[in-house]
Amino acid sequence: MITAIREVRRAKGLTLEEVAQRCVPPTTAQTIGRLETGTRTVSVAWLNRIAAALGVDAAALVTLPERPSIPVAAAIDGNGAQAPRRAASVVAPSPDAGMVAVTVTGGIGDYRAGDEIWCERLTPDAFAHALNRDVLVPRPAGRFLFGRLIGREEGNAQGGGKLHLLPLGAGARQQVVADPAWIARAVRLVRALH
Template sequence: MINRIRDIRQQKGWTLADLAEACSPPTTPQTVGRLETGMRNLSLKWMDRLAAALDVDPELLVRSEKTDHPKIVARLTQTGPQALPAPRDAILATDLGGDGLLLVLDIEYPHGEYRPGDQLWLRQIAPEQSSRAINRDVLIPKKGGNFAFGRLIDRKGDLVGILPPGHGQKQEVVKNPAWIAVAEMLVRRL
C-alpha cells in the first residue's frame, strides 16, 4: 500500500508543522514526515489520528499500488504551465470535505455560470452552520418536496435568504430548512 498523506496535506496547503499541530494530541513535524515517507510504520492508530486532523476518512490515506490514480503533473501559473518536481496523487475536493452527506445537482438549463451537463456537488450541513456558507451557492429543501437554489446571502433566525443565479431574479426566503447543501465542486465535461 502507498500512503497519500503528503498529497492530501499539500492539496490542503498545509506544512508538516501544520499537520503535526492539528493532530490530537499534537506530534512533531519529523514524525509526520517519517509517516509520509514510510520510514515509520503507518498503524491504524496513526491513520485515525492523521485522518481526523486532515478531516478525511482514514481509508483515503492509503491506496493500492495496483490501482492507477489520476496524477497532478503540472500547475498553471502566471507565466504558463509549470511541471511539478514530482507527480502527486490528485485528491477530489469532495474527499477533502467533511462529514456531511454529498448531494449532486444536475444542471439541465443554463443558470448564471452553470451550463447544461454540469454537475454541482454539494455537501449537506445543518442550518445552524450556515454562517460558513454565506456568499456560496446552496441547495435548500422547501416544503412540498421542492428546492431553492442560489447564493446564500442572509440568515436571520429561522429564515434563510438566497439569490437565484439567473439575471433579474428576486431573493427567495426559505423558513426553517431541514438542511443546507453547500456547493463544493463543479464537474464539467469539456
C-alpha cells in the same frame, strides 16, 4: 497500510509544517513526515487527525489497489505551466455518505450545462458553515431552491430559523426560506471540458 498522505498534502499545496500545525492538537513536521513515509505506523487515530487537518475524509488517505489515480503532468500558476519537481498523482474524488448532487441542465450563474455540483448535507445546527456558499434548500411539494446563502436568522427549539438566499442569475431577488430540515452546501464542481 499504504497511505496517500503525501499525495493529498501535495495536491492541497501544503507543507509538512502546515499540516502539523493544523492537526488537533498540533504536532511536528517530523512526525507528519514519518507517517507519510511509513517509518512510523499510521493508526486510525492518526489517520483521522491528518484527514481533518487536510480537510478530507480519512478514506482519501488510504491507497487501495483498485482506486484510480492520475499522474500529475504539470502545475499551473501565474507564471504558466511547469513540470512538477517530484512525481505526483491525484486521486479520483469519492463521495462522502449523505452527499447529494445537483445536475445543471442549462447554464446559469457560474455553472454550465453538464456540470455536476456535489453537495454535503447539513443539519440546522451547521447552517452557519454555509454562509456565502451556494446551497440547495428543500421546499414543500418536492421543490428546491438553489442559490447563495447570504444571511441567516437564528431559529428556536422548533426550527432552524430563516435563511436568506440569492438565487443564481442576473436580476434575481432575495428569497427567504423558513425552518428547512436540512440544506446541502456545494463542495465540489465536476465539469467536463469540451
